[in-house]
Amino acid sequence: MRLDAALRVAARGIDVALHVRSGSTLALLGPNGAGKSTVLEAIAGMVAVEGTMSLGERRLLEGRHGEPAHRRRIAIVTQDPALLPSLSVRDNVGFGPRSRGMSRADSRAEADRWLAAVDAAPLASRRVQALSGGQARRVEIARALATGPELLLLDEPFSALDMDVATAMRALVREVLTERTAVLATHEVLDAHALADDVAVLDSGRVIEHGPTARVLTRPRTAYAARMAGRSLLIGTWRGDVLELPDGARVAATPHPEAAPVDGAPAAIAARPRDVVLAGTASPGAVPDVVRAIEPHGDGVRVRGDRLATDVDPEQAASLTTGSRIAFDLMSRPLQAYALT
Numbered sequence: 001m002r003l004d005a006a007l008r009v010a011a012r013g014i015d016v017a018l019h020v021r022s023g024s025t026l027a028l029l030g031p032n033g034a035g036k037s038t039v040l041e042a043i044a045g046m047v048a049v050e051g052t053m054s055l056g057e058r059r060l061l062e063g064r065h066g067e068p069a070h071r072r073r074i075a076i077v078t079q080d081p082a083l084l085p086s087l088s089v090r091d092n093v094g095f096g097p098r099s100r101g102m103s104r105a106d107s108r109a110e111a112d113r114w115l116a117a118v119d120a121a122p123l124a125s126r127r128v129q130a131l132s133g134g135q136a137r138r139v140e141i142a143r144a145l146a147t148g149p150e151l152l153l154l155d156e157p158f159s160a161l162d163m164d165v166a167t168a169m170r171a172l173v174r175e176v177l178t179e180r181t182a183v184l185a186t187h188e189v190l191d192a193h194a195l196a197d198d199v200a201v202l203d204s205g206r207v208i209e210h211g212p213t214a215r216v217l218t219r220p221r222t223a224y225a226a227r228m229a230g231r232s233l234l235i236g237t238w239r240g241d242v243l244e245l246p247d248g249a250r251v252a253a254t255p256h257p258e259a260a261p262v263d264g265a266p267a268a269i270a271a272r273p274r275d276v277v278l279a280g281t282a283s284p285g286a287v288p289d290v291v292r293a294i295e296p297h298g299d300g301v302r303v304r305g306d307r308l309a310t311d312v313d314p315e316q317a318a319s320l321t322t323g324s325r326i327a328f329d330l331m332s333r334p335l336q337a338y339a340l341t
């Protein structure tokens with residue numbers, strides 16, 4: 001079921017247009033406070049919102065008039081537990097089917113079916129207070145699916161879970177999202193890559209880029225989206241086989257096969273830290289930069305400049321301070337330049 005939404009939540013500075021193709025997953029990717037949860041709440045009908053929204057043929061929002069949340073056929077799994085503590089796990093999951101008029105016996109059977117689908121069948125008789133964080137998340141997903149939603153909204157489904165539990169949950173969510181129309185809010189680029197067909201990059205309540213995940217995350221058009229994708233963006237003019245930066249620095253590159261840059265037109269390279277090495281400031285073809293941050297990263301140190309970033313050994317980082325003039329070299333790997341037009 002296709003979703004088209006143009007939503008404004010003025011009180012929280014949100015103004016977005018989103019599109020989710022039928023049967024696909026859109027990742028809403030942004031840092032804390034970008035507005036991901038608010039956008040999901042607006043789609044679900046949980047906050048006052050203005051705009052337009054259609055799910056398939058159904059108009060769910062027109063101006064300030066929205067269909068009540070319980071009639072939208074949209075299920076949301078939020079970061080806050082929504083299970084009713086007075087009911088067993090089975091009755092929590094059966095609650096949706098029962099409110100749709102199913103008999104008690106049928107709704108319990110339906111609950112068991114969905115609990116089995118999320119590998120939580122043995123939890124059916126438990127009280128919800130007795131669930132671990134990971135178990136509760138599974139039950140929440142079963143509860144959401146049991147309502148038979150046309151659109152599923154997942155808000156940071158892997159947050160606050162131990163690493164092993166999060167890994168198992170990622171596998172489950174991947175299965176759940178197959179062929180389903182869904183929006184997944186996340187601040188992890190990995191989740192967007194692994195789980196979403198399309199991505200909308202959100203910054204301060206605005207969509208900065210919206211498109212196929214692989215395109216947006218490997219060929220970003222804005223420095224912001226590049227940063228969310230773990231890359232640095234170099235923008236310049238394509239000169240046959242080099243990208244010429246505004247200060248005249250020239251970076252050798254090959255044309256991207258799907259988005260080859262045109263001679264004399266704007267083009268970009270999105271470099272990952274591992275594509276980049278530190279070079280002597282006098283090296284030919286090196287990109288001059290200034291150190292802006294030196295941060296521990298894994299077992300090494302990430303050095304960030306205004307333009308690029310790379311990872312170095314701690315010994316190499318010891319000689320650097322913020323503000324030092326450095327140069328980065330991208331020539332050790334042939335990077336691809338892509339058209340920005």
Ligand SMILES: Nc1ncnc2c1ncn2[C@@H]1O[C@H](COP(=O)(O)OP(=O)(O)OP(=O)(O)O)[C@@H](O)[C@H]1O
Pocket residue numbers: 011012030031032033034035036037038039
């Ligand atoms: N209940 C609320 N009442 C008023 N403002 C809120 C409320 N919840 C969030 N906001 C504000 O709305 C903006 C977007 O917050 P939101 O929680 O949607 O972002 P987010 O991207 O989901 O971040 P996080 O991952 O930290 O939840 C922020 O400025 C936030 O302070």
